[in-house]
Amino acid sequence: MNRRRILFVCTANICRSPTAEYLTRERFGNDTFHTRSSGFLSSEHRVPKEIQTLMGQRGVDISGHRSYKVDLDTVRAADLILTMEARHVLEITLLERAALAKTVPLKEAAKLVSGTESIEDFLTRINDQRDPQTYLGGYAFDVSDPYKKRMKVYERAVEEIDDLVTTVFSAIS
Helix, strand or coil: CCCEEEEEECCCCCCHHHHHHHHHHHHHCCCCEEEEEEECCCCCCECCHHHHHHHHHCCCCCCCCECCECCHHHHHHCCEEEECCHHHHHHHHHHCHHHHHHEEEHHHHHHHCCCCECHHHHHHHHHCCCCHHHHCCCCCCCCCCCCCCCHHHHHHHHHHHHHHHHHHHHHEC
16 A cells, blocks of 8 residues: 655644644554655754643654655645645645645534545545635634643644644545
8 A cells, every 4th residue: 555645834844744744644553545744844854842741642743753844846746735734735836836736724624524535535625625825814714833732822822733644634545
């Protein structure tokens, strides 16, 4: 079986996208999906203690994660790219214009999944209806960035990401 390559993207790759990466790996294993995360800032930064604590409460050790700066090869290799903000879709397409067809905000993907379908069928179906201008200045599909905020904000972000990845990966293969 060919594992599907999933790339999660956020700004710095220290809070939201690694949370999605590790939760997806924990909940859905490595047999179907190969998950990775990245961001747009410099590499090799650690996950904040707040995220480590919250993920540890879910039985997930994220302490070894180091941030990774997204690059063209990683974008091209992904079968599906799920972003934490609408603007990240546009930033990915600046690296690779063709990536728009496989890049979707995680929150939007969770709203659009229907039944059980392959990644290809999902992308074909949603791309027929998508308008890229939706991602210009809109925040409806953003997962709030908890970085350097109160613990309650971290808790809400991790809970939201957990719900979103569960919704998406329960429906696609």
